[in-house]
Amino acid sequence: MFRPQIKVLDCTIRDGGLANKSQFKLETVRAVYQAACAAGIDYVELGYRNSREMFSPADYGLWRFCDEDDLKRVVEGVDRRGTKISVMQDAHKATAQDVLPKEQSVVDMIRVATYVKDIDKAIRLANSATEKGYEVSINIMAISHAAAPFLDEALQQIEEETKALAVYVVDSFGSLYSETVDFFVKKFQTYLKTKEVGVHMHNNQQLAFANTIEGIIKGANYLDGTLFGLGRAAGNCPLELLLGFLKNPKFNLMPILDVIGQHIIPLQTEIEWGYHVPYMLTGILDKHPDWATKWMATPQKHNYVAFYNQVTELPDQ
Amino acid sequence: MFRPQIKVLDCTIRDGGLANKSQFKLETVRAVYQAACAAGIDYVELGYRNSREMFSPADYGLWRFCDEDDLKRVVEGVDRRGTKISVMQDAHKATAQDVLPKEQSVVDMIRVATYVKDIDKAIRLANSATEKGYEVSINIMAISHAAAPFLDEALQQIEEETKALAVYVVDSFGSLYSETVDFFVKKFQTYLKTKEVGVHMHNNQQLAFANTIEGIIKGANYLDGTLFGLGRAAGNCPLELLLGFLKNPKFNLMPILDVIGQHIIPLQTEIEWGYHVPYMLTGILDKHPDWATKWMATPQKHNYVAFYNQVTELPDQ
Numbered sequence: 242m243f244r245p246q247i248k249v250l251d252c253t254i255r256d257g258g259l260a261n262k263s264q265f266k267l268e269t270v271r272a273v274y275q276a277a278c279a280a281g282i283d284y285v286e287l288g289y290r291n292s293r294e295m296f297s298p299a300d301y302g303l304w305r306f307c308d309e310d311d312l313k314r315v316v317e318g319v320d321r322r323g324t325k326i327s328v329m330q331d332a333h334k335a336t337a338q339d340v341l342p343k344e345q346s347v348v349d350m351i352r353v354a355t356y357v358k359d360i361d362k363a364i365r366l367a368n369s370a371t372e373k374g375y376e377v378s379i380n381i382m383a384i385s386h387a388a389a390p391f392l393d394e395a396l397q398q399i400e401e402e403t404k405a406l407a408v409y410v411v412d413s414f415g416s417l418y419s420e421t422v423d424f425f426v427k428k429f430q431t432y433l434k435t436k437e438v439g440v441h442m443h444n445n446q447q448l449a450f451a452n453t454i455e456g457i458i459k460g461a462n463y464l465d466g467t468l469f470g471l472g473r474a475a476g477n478c479p480l481e482l483l484l485g486f487l488k489n490p491k492f493n494l495m496p497i498l499d500v501i502g503q504h505i506i507p508l509q510t511e512i513e514w515g516y517h518v519p520y521m522l523t524g525i526l527d528k529h530p531d532w533a534t535k536w537m538a539t540p541q542k543h544n545y546v547a548f549y550n551q552v553t554e555l556p557d558q
Numbered sequence: 559m560f561r562p563q564i565k566v567l568d569c570t571i572r573d574g575g576l577a578n579k580s581q582f583k584l585e586t587v588r589a590v591y592q593a594a595c596a597a598g599i600d601y602v603e604l605g606y607r608n609s610r611e612m613f614s615p616a617d618y619g620l621w622r623f624c625d626e627d628d629l630k631r632v633v634e635g636v637d638r639r640g641t642k643i644s645v646m647q648d649a650h651k652a653t654a655q656d657v658l659p660k661e662q663s664v665v666d667m668i669r670v671a672t673y674v675k676d677i678d679k680a681i682r683l684a685n686s687a688t689e690k691g692y693e694v695s696i697n698i699m700a701i702s703h704a705a706a707p708f709l710d711e712a713l714q715q716i717e718e719e720t721k722a723l724a725v726y727v728v729d730s731f732g733s734l735y736s737e738t739v740d741f742f743v744k745k746f747q748t749y750l751k752t753k754e755v756g757v758h759m760h761n762n763q764q765l766a767f768a769n770t771i772e773g774i775i776k777g778a779n780y781l782d783g784t785l786f787g788l789g790r791a792a793g794n795c796p797l798e799l800l801l802g803f804l805k806n807p808k809f810n811l812m813p814i815l816d817v818i819g820q821h822i823i824p825l826q827t828e829i830e831w832g833y834h835v836p837y838m839l840t841g842i843l844d845k846h847p848d849w850a851t852k853w854m855a856t857p858q859k860h861n862y863v864a865f866y867n868q869v870t871e872l873p874d875q
Contacts (some may be wrong), residue, residue, distance in 0.1 A: 451736070498835060
């Protein structure tokens with residue numbers, strides 16, 4: 242019943258890092274890594290490899306930079322089994338120089354996140370990583386805002402100019418429904434004849450898991466999830482739900498359940514993620530979730546009508 | 559873009575009553591009713607009309623019985639607009655005598671909830687309500703446990719022997735995926751040539767909204783939702799998400815946002831509903847959510863592996 246081509250990637254620390262400036266304790270990151278290895282997850286993403294010129298180390302934690310020495314402290318002594326490590330580079334916030342040749346690194350895959358407008362930067366980063374010996378993906382963020390002709394051109398460029406293994410549909414605003422997931426996965430497949438399609442969904446409308454299933458049904462084989470959905474704002478597709486659905490006997494749900502109970506649930510006192518009406522509204526209205534995050538930090542966080550009025554009065558971005 | 563045949567029913571007080579023994583304050587019930595009317599919701603379900611012989615009024619609140627006098631206190635002075643009132647009767651826990659003739663009641667629809675095995679009781683209650691002048695639906699609970707030949711027979715009986723307007727697929731355990739929603743909606747349509755199909759979904763796997771959309775796509779026209787998903791265990795399809803999806807201009811989201819912020823969010827200190835790993839596990843394993851509710855009341859509520867082991871060792875029910 243399962244499709245062996247499917248690759249599951251846990252990006253708890255990377256996407257969750259958008260909610261706490263990547264300030265996870267080493268102990269937490271090690272626990273997540275260990276659980277992913279024990280569960281048979283294909284990839285675990287331990288953070289960003291972004292530039293210190295764009296992010297101050299005084300403000301951001303280690304996992305915004307993922308120095309090799311820090312990654313080594315994560316993996317040391319853990320039975321890695323088949324689980325690979327990825328880090329993400331933002332096309333407009335990272336440099337190729339920060340990536341060592343593969344043989345000097347514990348990283349297996351570089352995922353380049355980009356807006357359509359930055360596709361040339363993304364391709365340069367991706368190709369540099371390919372030349373250095375890494376697996377590579379390109380993750381197209383804010384897909385719901387991608388203007389049609391530029392998206393088509395970007396996909397054509399990726400197909401012709403890169404050796405990316407996979408290209409992801411990234412629903413940054415949590416605004417997609419099954420019909421729009423269907424549309425984007427099919428469009429990606431039209432252009433990407435030599436690459437896999439991936440899906441990275443956000444949960445503003447409680448559709449991250451459902452939209453990931455829709456992606457699977459339409460043929461996407463690279464799937465992102467996070468532990469208990471931990472991630473920016475409303476969070477992501479919960480990894481535990483995804484494993485429950487996939488039915489691949491290579492996965493073991495028990496280490497995932499265990500690490501959620503012991504390490505992720507306690508984070509709820511520090512990080513507020515999950516379904517909240519302001520996030521739902523930015524999802525429905527296809528706006529950046531940061532508007533909701535800011536609103537939720539105010540004393541009138543539960544005045545949803547006022548927030549709706551504020552967001553609908555914003556100029557289109 | 560919208561389908562005018564679609565009827566939306568808010569069952570916040572009725573399904574939420576399974577989480578607090580129907581002990582809502584009159585003020586809360588009035589606020590929900592008022593918001594549903596102002597929002598243009600088609601039906602609002604104010605509770606159960608169940609038997610005092612099955613439920614002690616010492617233990618259960620007013621909304622387990624929905625006496626006409628109590629309902630009158632809810633509706634008094636509210637601009638009703640087009641919103642109708644429903645109450646639910648459990649086939650095995652209610653009697654026809656508790657239903658007055660329609661002209662003596664503020665209720666418009668009686669919804670009879672039943673397991674497949676109780677279908678004859680359900681039909682008797684449904685037909686009694688029809689004779690007394692009410693609209694009627696039959697809601698088939700625990701659909702994921704319905705054995706195929708008995709379900710087929712029950713649907714055939716409902717079609718031939720009742721005047722129910724709608725028959726609902728009720729995913730009591732939150733175990734359906736889009737494919738199984740598809741299966742049940744199509745099966746219902748095969749038998750129910752003169753009736754509408756409805757869907758009532760639970761959120762154990764964060765699929766209540768997505769499965770409701772799947773039902774809509776396949777032709778279900780009666781849709782249940784609750785405010786902020788309030789309901790037993792993981793809760794229900796959030797009404798605010800459903801309205802956002804439906805796009806019917808007759809609906810006004812603002813009163814819904816307002817009542818959630820003012821009356822539903824404060825209930826979070828008394829009632830724990832929403833996505834939790836134990837509910838997720840009963841959903842995946844297709845078990846009754848009460849196992850999870852009991853576990854969550856223990857000091858080891860976050861020991862998910864122990865709970866998984868407990869549930870998978872249960873005999874099939």
